[in-house]
Amino acid sequence: MTSRRDFIKISAIGAGVLVVGTGAYKVVKALSSPEQVKKLVVGLKRTPTYCEVCFWKCAGWVYKTSEGKIWKIVGNENDQHCNGRFCPRGTGGVGMYYDEDRLKTPLIRVEERGKQVFREASWDEALEVIAVKMKNIASKSGPESMALFSHGSGSSYFTTLMKSYGSANIAEPSYAQCRGPRDEAFMATFGEEAYSPEITDIRDTRCLVLIGSHIGENMHNGQVQEMSDAIDKGATIITVDPRFSTAAGKSKFWLPIKPATDMALLLAWIHEIIFKDYYDKKYVEKYCSGFEQLKAHVKDFTPEWAYGITTIKPDLIMKTAKEMADASPAVIVHPGRHVTWYGDDTQRIRAVAILNALLGSWGRRGGFYRPAKFELSSYGSPSFKTPSKTWEDAFPGKYTIASSPVSNVLIDASIPENNPGLLIRGWIVNGTNLITTIPDQANTLKAIQNLELLVAVDTMPMEITGWADVVLPECTYLERYDGLRVSPHRKPAIALRMPAAEPLNNTKPGYWIARELSKKLALENYFPFEKQEELLDWQLKKAGSSLEEMQRIGVKTFERDADDLYFSENEQVEFPTDSGKIELYSSYFEGAGYDPLPKYVAHEEPAEGFYRLIYGRAPMHTFSRTSNNPNLTDLMDENTVWINPVVAKEWGIKSDQYIWLRNQDNVISDFPVKVRVTERIRWDSVYIVHGFGHAQKQMKRCFGKGVSDTQLITNVLVDPLMGGTGMRSNFVTFVIEKTGEEVAS
Amino acid sequence: MRYAMAVDTRKCVGCSDCVVACQTENDVPIGFCRDWVVEVMDGTYPQLEIEIRSERCNHCVNAPCVRCCPTGASHIVDGGIVLVEPGECIGCGACMASCPYDARYPHPSGYVDKCTFCFHRIKNGMSPACVEVCPTKCLYFGDLDDMNSDVSVVLKKRKSKTLIPEAGTDPQLYFLI
Numbered sequence: 066m067t068s069r070r071d072f073i074k075i076s077a078i079g080a081g082v083l084v085v086g087t088g089a090y091k092v093v094k095a096l097s098s099p100e101q102v103k104k105l106v107v108g109l110k111r112t113p114t115y116c117e118v119c120f121w122k123c124a125g126w127v128y129k130t131s132e133g134k135i136w137k138i139v140g141n142e143n144d145q146h147c148n149g150r151f152c153p154r155g156t157g158g159v160g161m162y163y164d165e166d167r168l169k170t171p172l173i174r175v176e177e178r179g180k181q182v183f184r185e186a187s188w189d190e191a192l193e194v195i196a197v198k199m200k201n202i203a204s205k206s207g208p209e210s211m212a213l214f215s216h217g218s219g220s221s222y223f224t225t226l227m228k229s230y231g232s233a234n235i236a237e238p239s240y241a242q243c244r245g246p247r248d249e250a251f252m253a254t255f256g257e258e259a260y261s262p263e264i265t266d267i268r269d270t271r272c273l274v275l276i277g278s279h280i281g282e283n284m285h286n287g288q289v290q291e292m293s294d295a296i297d298k299g300a301t302i303i304t305v306d307p308r309f310s311t312a313a314g315k316s317k318f319w320l321p322i323k324p325a326t327d328m329a330l331l332l333a334w335i336h337e338i339i340f341k342d343y344y345d346k347k348y349v350e351k352y353c354s355g356f357e358q359l360k361a362h363v364k365d366f367t368p369e370w371a372y373g374i375t376t377i378k379p380d381l382i383m384k385t386a387k388e389m390a391d392a393s394p395a396v397i398v399h400p401g402r403h404v405t406w407y408g409d410d411t412q413r414i415r416a417v418a419i420l421n422a423l424l425g426s427w428g429r430r431g432g433f434y435r436p437a438k439f440e441l442s443s444y445g446s447p448s449f450k451t452p453s454k455t456w457e458d459a460f461p462g463k464y465t466i467a468s469s470p471v472s473n474v475l476i477d478a479s480i481p482e483n484n485p486g487l488l489i490r491g492w493i494v495n496g497t498n499l500i501t502t503i504p505d506q507a508n509t510l511k512a513i514q515n516l517e518l519l520v521a522v523d524t525m526p527m528e529i530t531g532w533a534d535v536v537l538p539e540c541t542y543l544e545r546y547d548g549l550r551v552s553p554h555r556k557p558a559i560a561l562r563m564p565a566a567e568p569l570n571n572t573k574p575g576y577w578i579a580r581e582l583s584k585k586l587a588l589e590n591y592f593p594f595e596k597q598e599e600l601l602d603w604q605l606k607k608a609g610s611s612l613e614e615m616q617r618i619g620v621k622t623f624e625r626d627a628d629d630l631y632f633s634e635n636e637q638v639e640f641p642t643d644s645g646k647i648e649l650y651s652s653y654f655e656g657a658g659y660d661p662l663p664k665y666v667a668h669e670e671p672a673e674g675f676y677r678l679i680y681g682r683a684p685m686h687t688f689s690r691t692s693n694n695p696n697l698t699d700l701m702d703e704n705t706v707w708i709n710p711v712v713a714k715e716w717g718i719k720s721d722q723y724i725w726l727r728n729q730d731n732v733i734s735d736f737p738v739k740v741r742v743t744e745r746i747r748w749d750s751v752y753i754v755h756g757f758g759h760a761q762k763q764m765k766r767c768f769g770k771g772v773s774d775t776q777l778i779t780n781v782l783v784d785p786l787m788g789g790t791g792m793r794s795n796f797v798t799f800v801i802e803k804t805g806e807e808v809a810s
Numbered sequence: 811m812r813y814a815m816a817v818d819t820r821k822c823v824g825c826s827d828c829v830v831a832c833q834t835e836n837d838v839p840i841g842f843c844r845d846w847v848v849e850v851m852d853g854t855y856p857q858l859e860i861e862i863r864s865e866r867c868n869h870c871v872n873a874p875c876v877r878c879c880p881t882g883a884s885h886i887v888d889g890g891i892v893l894v895e896p897g898e899c900i901g902c903g904a905c906m907a908s909c910p911y912d913a914r915y916p917h918p919s920g921y922v923d924k925c926t927f928c929f930h931r932i933k934n935g936m937s938p939a940c941v942e943v944c945p946t947k948c949l950y951f952g953d954l955d956d957m958n959s960d961v962s963v964v965l966k967k968r969k970s971k972t973l974i975p976e977a978g979t980d981p982q983l984y985f986l987i
Contacts, residue, residue: 136834137831153830294947309856
């Protein structure tokens with residue numbers, strides 16, 4: 066039968082119509098009859114959880130059918146993160162549980178590393194192998210030569226394990242590959258980070274400025290909801306992006322900036338706001354330091370100066386500066402989240418922080434609110450040993466303002482020829498697929514080949530598991546308890562995750578895995594509770610609740626101690642910076658030997674026939690975590706490369722054609738990618754969604770689908786302040802047909 | 811009683827949450843959908859405009875799918891909701907061919923399936939699953955005969971359009987522009 070939906074898609078191409086979501090009439094399997102559907106509605110049981118598909122951690126309810134089968138997940142109405150509404154990834158979280166490609170049982174490598182030949186093992190044997198190796202490493206080289214890479218809820222257990230073992234090398238790629246520069250820039254300016262969820266008061270803002278932030282495509286739930294509320298209330302959105310993003314489509318002003326020049330625009334805005342007297346004088350006088358130095362610094366950074374760099378016309382720069390000033394203090398120059406772009410990222414976000422300070426938005430309604438967090442009681446476990454060395458000793462004097470361990474430093478420190486002051490010999494990797502997370506894959510693989518031990522703990526057979534010596538299958542978040550969620554928000558709150566089903570196959574919760582391993586290392590006194598629910602009940606009782614109550618309500622929200630969501634009129638605020646003020650001029654950076662004020666530095670541009678590789682997100686996927694999820698691949702099963710029509714015409718490339726991408730270092734993508742010819746991207750850039758192009762055959766649904774941006778990111782611009790890996794200085798060209806030689810390589 | 815839905819194209823970000831929520835709520839087999847997202851782009855860089863909208867069955871007043879159904883499986887119930895009775899459907903596909911909105915799909919079990927406005931939920935006073943989940947709150951549902959329903963209120967306040975009005979089906983899915 067011909068699909069009429071396909072017909073619509075084809076006939077409307079001229080008008081630029083694209084049908085998103087399913088529509089391919091592929092018959093997969095016959096599921097339920099309508100009688101079964103009716104049965105689903107009666108006799109329901111629900112259990113609380115908070116989502117693990119992304120870091121927003123929305124609290125919700127898992128509904129089961131009367132037969133006890135997981136049916137659907139919906140938001141908890143009392144949760145500030147989601148307000149009763151899950152995003153597509155959270156709604157599709159059921160697919161994580163049902164994915165038939167999940168890891169099922171512990172595996173031990175039997176052939177050389179990377180060949181992916183494993184044998185099945187019992188938990189006891191697998192953990193014994195790890196414990197013996199870890200003891201061996203500790204006695205030979207000291208426990209500080211082990212490292213942990215982690216992401217998500219399992220982090221805390223493996224962190225406890227590593228600290229008790231004697232290592233402080235615990236890195237989350239979410240720092241140096243993502244939000245690290247932002248956090249350091251805000252710390253240097255306000256003495257506080259932008260938090261997660263961000264403390265942006267979008268629901269009450271009058272002007273939201275997005276610089277490369279594509280809210281709506283990044284589905285950070287509460288933020289998307291509040292942007293929608295702001296649109297309803299008539300707020301102005303200003304979007305700076307070389308791509309016509311979804312947010313740009315909802316904006317009063319879209320600034321189609323030349324990539325890599327954002328700093329010039331930010332400095333011109335600062336110039337305009339200072340020299341046109343738009344800034345909040347009372348606020349700046351009362352709370353900020355270094356204004357005169359800043360003013361002198363930006364004297365020459367006029368809109369006309371920035372025009373030559375950014376291609377944004379001076380009157381548009383002036384108009385948007387005025388728009389922000391008119392909305393002040395209910396204005397947000399969004400700090401962004403994934404900001405590791407060009408290696409000067411901490412300084413660029415410093416410019417963002419400075420703009421917010423000048424507009425008086427920090428601590429004000431419609432700007433940034435003061436977060437409140439519920440503090441859980443901690444049980445008295447023994448204190449950790451102090452390691453004789455840490456990651457900071459690997460390359461002394463580098464990245465001195467990094468407040469968290471830098472994942473790429475730990476990787477570089479695993480390669481003996483780099484002569485690190487501390488050589489890393491073993492990794493535990495939990496919930497992060499380092500191969501697709503860390504740029505410069507060749508370097509990561511080189512490090513891996515030097516290791517004495519690599520343990521991968523994951524729910525899915527991600528690329529990293531193929532390189533591991535021991536693979537430990539974790540159950541999904543729908544099958545386990547985890548620590549209570551106490552993320553800061555407008556009000557302090559607690560959310561509970563409990564299992565909706567027994568772990569499938571031979572999988573286990575992270576807590577159990579870490580504790581069992583601790584027993585084999587004689588460190589179990591750091592895990593005094595045999596079952597995690599005993600710990601949760603203890604903590605909840607201290608908090609005036611109980612496990613039993615939380616199982617019923619899922620989320621408990623408390624009132625703030627004081628009515629201080631925003632600064633009050635005439636409030637004397639002591640900022641946690643060196644000077645106690647908001648530092649427009651950073652004495653902290655100056656003392657550490659870095660520029661105290663942000664400067665514009667020109668970045669490399671694409672050579673003839675090459676295009677800057679820009680990557681981003683699709684609302685239905687979270688990195689590679691969801692790329693094999695049956696429900697979510699049904700919505701999007703491959704990425705496309707966005708190419709401007711002018712460029713496509715030059716190359717004779719058409720929409721829906723498959724091509725390969727080759728980067729400036731001659732790396733060709735493993736797999737071909739479908740072309741999307743669209744006016745939505747600048748002619749000097751191409752765009753792809755991150756998280757596709759998986760080379761791991763065990764993930765049958767996503768193997769070979771689309772292209773991996775990480776594979777093409779071989780030129781890494783490291784931020785000298787904190788070690789963040791700038792990834793937007795890679796350029797690709799098109800390979801229409803692979804030659805034999807290219808296929809072989 | 812006349813049920814209808816309005817979709818705010820100014821707020822919809824095209825995340826497809828409506829699609830997944832519908833699929834899980836109604837146990838729609840993977841590979842099929844009762845609702846979907848369309849993106850329409852106009853202009854030349856950098857003068858661009860985009861409209862994103864969540865689409866589904868229009869629950870037409872003058873429904874061609876009902877008129878052409880040889881067995882009476884496609885029918886209209888109270889409130890104007892167009893439904894298919896799977897037991898009476900022979901899967902001939904006439905309704906699919908007659909629908910100007912391509913809102914129906916052949917269920918692998920042999921009948922034709924489509925959006926029901928989550929009839930099983932609205933009977934019990936709940937909203938359709940897509941309306942309840944939408945993170946941007948861009949979907950408004952209710953009874954047009956009730957002046958105070960969400961959909962009546964928003965349609966009074968905002969300009970709207972319907973799709974393919976020239977087909978004469980009197981569609982009840984409105985798009986706020």
